[in-house]
Amino acid sequence: MTGTTRGSTHSSGPYRSYVYAYPHKTAYRPLGDGPAGRPLLSDLWAAERKDALSLYAHIPFCEVRCGFCNLFTRIGAPGELTTRYLDALDRQATAVRDALGDEEPVRFAAAAFGGGTPTFLTAGELERLCDIAEKRMGADLRSVPLSVETSPSTATADRLAVLADRGTTRVSIGVQSFVEAEARAAVRPQHRSDVEAALGRIRDARIPVLNIDLIYGIEGQTEASWRTSLDAALAWRPEELYLYPLYVRPLTGLGRLGTGADAPEGPDAAWDEQRLRLYRAGRDHLLAQGYEQVSMRMFRRADAPHDGPEDYACQTDGMIGLGCGARSYTSSLHYSFDYAVEMREIRGIIDGFTATEDFSRAEVGRYVDEDETRRRHLLQSLLQARGMRRAEYRERFGSDPYDDFPAELEMFDARGWLDATARPALLRLSPEGLAHSDALGPDLFSPEVRAAMAAYEAK
Numbered sequence: 001m002t003g004t005t006r007g008s009t010h011s012s013g014p015y016r017s018y019v020y021a022y023p024h025k026t027a028y029r030p031l032g033d034g035p036a037g038r039p040l041l042s043d044l045w046a047a048e049r050k051d052a053l054s055l056y057a058h059i060p061f062c063e064v065r066c067g068f069c070n071l072f073t074r075i076g077a078p079g080e081l082t083t084r085y086l087d088a089l090d091r092q093a094t095a096v097r098d099a100l101g102d103e104e105p106v107r108f109a110a111a112a113f114g115g116g117t118p119t120f121l122t123a124g125e126l127e128r129l130c131d132i133a134e135k136r137m138g139a140d141l142r143s144v145p146l147s148v149e150t151s152p153s154t155a156t157a158d159r160l161a162v163l164a165d166r167g168t169t170r171v172s173i174g175v176q177s178f179v180e181a182e183a184r185a186a187v188r189p190q191h192r193s194d195v196e197a198a199l200g201r202i203r204d205a206r207i208p209v210l211n212i213d214l215i216y217g218i219e220g221q222t223e224a225s226w227r228t229s230l231d232a233a234l235a236w237r238p239e240e241l242y243l244y245p246l247y248v249r250p251l252t253g254l255g256r257l258g259t260g261a262d263a264p265e266g267p268d269a270a271w272d273e274q275r276l277r278l279y280r281a282g283r284d285h286l287l288a289q290g291y292e293q294v295s296m297r298m299f300r301r302a303d304a305p306h307d308g309p310e311d312y313a314c315q316t317d318g319m320i321g322l323g324c325g326a327r328s329y330t331s332s333l334h335y336s337f338d339y340a341v342e343m344r345e346i347r348g349i350i351d352g353f354t355a356t357e358d359f360s361r362a363e364v365g366r367y368v369d370e371d372e373t374r375r376r377h378l379l380q381s382l383l384q385a386r387g388m389r390r391a392e393y394r395e396r397f398g399s400d401p402y403d404d405f406p407a408e409l410e411m412f413d414a415r416g417w418l419d420a421t422a423r424p425a426l427l428r429l430s431p432e433g434l435a436h437s438d439a440l441g442p443d444l445f446s447p448e449v450r451a452a453m454a455a456y457e458a459k
Helices: 039-044 081-100 122-135 157-165 181-185 193-203 223-234 269-288 343-355 370-382 390-397 405-415 429-436 437-444 447-455
Strands: 051-060 108-115 146-150 170-176 208-214 241-247 292-294 298-301 317-324 333-334 364-367
Touching: 039 081, 039 364, 051 122, 081 122, 081 317, 081 343, 122 157, 146 157, 157 193, 157 241, 170 241, 193 208, 208 223, 208 269, 223 269, 241 269, 269 292, 269 298, 269 429, 370 390, 405 437, 429 437
Parallel strands: 051 108, 051 317, 108 146, 146 170, 170 208, 208 241
Antiparallel strands: 241 298, 292 298, 333 364
């Protein structure tokens, strides 16, 4: 999801946190001192199902860093850094595949390359990345959905040709705004002509699904200028569109300016109202143009193919993450490497990753108990427009969501966030509930996860 921003901010208002994964990475902690305290991957994966795994490879490089971005990425790659990074990725993939074992078939049902910007890599380096996924991990990229993120300046014909040849089914490009003044306000320098040229090259590559990311809530943005960006995107008839509210986070370019929700004077009610107004205008316009709403952010053209995940922000157990910013999910532990936003810290973590020889153990993570598993299932299901069948929840957990989360669901109902027409069989958000997904999601965090996130020291 190129260009998105993540993390928790103020405790009220409609824009508290984009819940793309639970528990959030700021709740992760080192898994122990010394090898004995860090679990072996072979032990973690021994009892897990391996017949429908997801593979995610993280490439933490960008040509520029947008003002709103707090993703784990650095600007540029001096010297032979990309080569060293791919060397380390190769070592990690070998260790992970060995840990999965061969006692039962290992099969990947989906794959994605994200970042950063995966297409920061050259065409030859993208070939090597695909080789790592296929030859080291055993993922058959040409037979499973493969999603890759790109940017206008790196979506070159030679890179796209590699992606198309290796089986890419979806390309997601972070445009954010077709209005150049808005792009500058978001500290994302780009020319519309370059964006349009990149979109033309993507269409020429004949990759089945094009997703365009747009952002609303940029300083100076109006309903008219928002409509300009929407219509410019719609002219390419993208199979998918993601509409993201702008967040301003600590340690980002915009955050250092002291604007938005993290301004010293506190949350900006007028900004919240602007974002809600633009969200509703964008939603209504896309629905009128033949798109269906999949989640607060995701819209899909009604006639578009969709053989991958319903929402690429919603990941499940059985996720294998490669790279220093990737997460892996087993049923009992979510794990990754250290997390940072500040550029100096990120550079140090990447350098440490490239020097690592032994990838056999999990380093940083959070164990997930039965209560957290229920919360995660409810959260991820409820944030999808189709909702969650209560019978499906009862079948998996042996209990009813209204018994497990009575206070939260009662609160959502009182706020008009639940669709009364869907009950009793279905728990589904109302249109207003979908609009407030970034407030609703954090309300389902456990006290323990909230405390861990609050104690995290940003770096």
